[in-house]
Amino acid sequence: MFPFRKILFKISGSIAAFKACALISRLVKEGVEVQVVATPSALNFIGAATLEGLTGKKVFSEVFHDGQMMNHIYLDRWSNAVILCPASANAINQMAAGIADDLVKTLFMAHDFTRPYFLVPAMNEKMWAHPATKASVNKLVEYGVRVLSPNSGSLACGEVGEGRMLEPDEIYNLICETGINGKKVLVTAGGTREPIDSVRFIGNTSTGNTAAAIADEIIRSGYEVTFLKSESANSPKGKCNIISFSSFKDLKNKLFKILAKESFEFVIHAAAVSDYSVEKVVSGKIESANELNLRLKRNPKLISEIKKNSKNKRVKLIGFKLTDTEDRSVIDLAVKKIFLQSQADFVVHNDLSLISENEHRGEIIDKDGNKKSFSDKSDLAKKIKRVITEVSI
Ligand SMILES: Cc1cc2nc3c(=O)[nH]c(=O)nc-3n(C[C@H](O)[C@H](O)[C@H](O)COP(=O)(O)O)c2cc1C
Known part of the structure; x- marks a missing residue:
């Protein structure tokens, strides 16, 4: 059984965003409450209608939202854990630099690190190997973010290398196991x-x-x-x-x-x-x-x-x-x-x-x-x- 009952599920702009839907669907079927926040780019890859249909909840993307102006704090506090899946190179680098120009990244600045933050990168292998991305990932790990590193394999762009996002079931199992083994x-x-x-x-x-x-x-x-x-x-x-x-x-x-x-x-x-x-x-x-x-x-x-x-x-x-x-x-x-x-x-x-x-x-x-x-x-x-x-x- 999934260890968290309220998940703030963030999605950033990667072609792997479609895989997030399978994970969300599995969580919802298990009775987990899932609130999606997507970057504006992410909504080019999957529609808010699909995400709302899966979760039964309105999808948020903007910081300024009539009647819900404090979402950039409240949604983080509401959740037991946060998952950013997929995490784009841009999102990773912005977050490490403390940039907060949309709701996904503003929520990260306001994140309460007594709750776990899981980051699931997905990108081309050159983007993943880029020194900027490497430095940012290390910085995020120092802050307390748990990175579920990508696999090697064939990528959407046709190249082969490390950067392929984990499969939904792998992500699910890793989150269940993270922090438990040996305790x-x-x-x-x-x-x-x-x-x-x-x-x-x-x-x-x-x-x-x-x-x-x-x-x-x-x-x-x-x-x-x-x-x-x-x-x-x-x-x-x-x-x-x-x-x-x-x-x-x-x-x-x-x-x-x-x-x-x-x-x-x-x-x-x-x-x-x-x-x-x-x-x-x-x-x-x-x-x-x-x-x-x-x-x-x-x-x-x-x-x-x-x-x-x-x-x-x-x-x-x-x-x-x-x-x-x-x-x-x-x-x-x-x-x-x-x-x-x-x-x-x-x-x-x-x-x-x-x-x-x-x-x-x-x-x-x-x-x-x-x-x-x-x-x-x-x-x-x-x-x-x-x-x-x-x-x-
Ligand atoms: C078809 C397509 C696929 C993309 N896939 C990825 C990807 O897998 N990983 C990534 O980091 N960026 C990818 N990008 C680029 C990002 O979408 C772009 O950097 C965007 O600014 C990310 O915005 P966000 O981080 O705010 O979501 C892709 C762009 C396009 C057009």
Whole structure:
């Protein structure tokens, strides 16, 4: 699935502009919102009618547009990512020089580089090899632009060489992969077992299945996953680094050790961690002849310690909150408490009433209170993948 939901799709004047239509069409079919901005030259190659027909949105080209004068800022801020495809030699050189004489290039001057900017060049091989173009491309890369370099092949002008724009599917796949490969995610899974004596323990019903489904989804996207799971929990099918824990104490030690050693982009803390441990664990087997009183001590909230103990101080955290109430105000308060205590970036909320063998409904909530609902484990896994990809690319 494409990692961005709102794309500002810019087109400049190249004969490869027709290929942009296939990419736009694929994105729209996937439910991505696409807003096209084309240079006046680009509209000589493909018509606004085609682009509007594909996206369902009016195509913009001019900086001065009645009623929409702030498009040169607003459209950039509206998007999750920008794609300039095709990028002409002229557009590349103008952008590197800070020239802003149409909407495509003015938007570049106003670009907020916390969002990715993908540039897909298409031109004759002499234009691509020109020192001006080379210097401009290097400058744009320094600014933070991601260049999807052209292939070698036969060009529209009849010459053969490097400058041929990538095919729509190649562009799609490269954007999906960019920035993901090798990025590290830690997933905790399953439930702790608090020992009573050498053979008995207090446990919970967590199976680790949800965490395993999430891990599999993100492993498929190219993330490097460390799966910290309880001994009895299920593992992902995909290749990852699996480490097992037993009790709260064991999980705490292993979790903090891993967090201090490796730089994770994301921690998905899905493990069901016991709020209590047995105060005095008996070595050997307690005789069962008599009544037994256990004294439990309160455990600290591990989620509140994750960011503090992380090597990567910019790590993003997803916490989980299971409630047992239909009272929305109680739910909202419980979720708010997690955000406050742990500095979590997202909380996955689910309620016992919405979890059964065939059903697992809930919502992913961000710090601003925006909610994405999910209908089952696999939907949750896909939506978490989308969330982390949007944030980490
Ligand atoms: C038929 C035709 C094909 C062209 N193909 C390309 C191309 O593939 N790449 C390129 O950089 N310029 C190409 N150009 C030249 C650009 O369209 C021209 O430099 C234009 O000023 C670019 O404007 P823009 O960057 O504002 O879109 C082509 C021109 C024509 C007439």
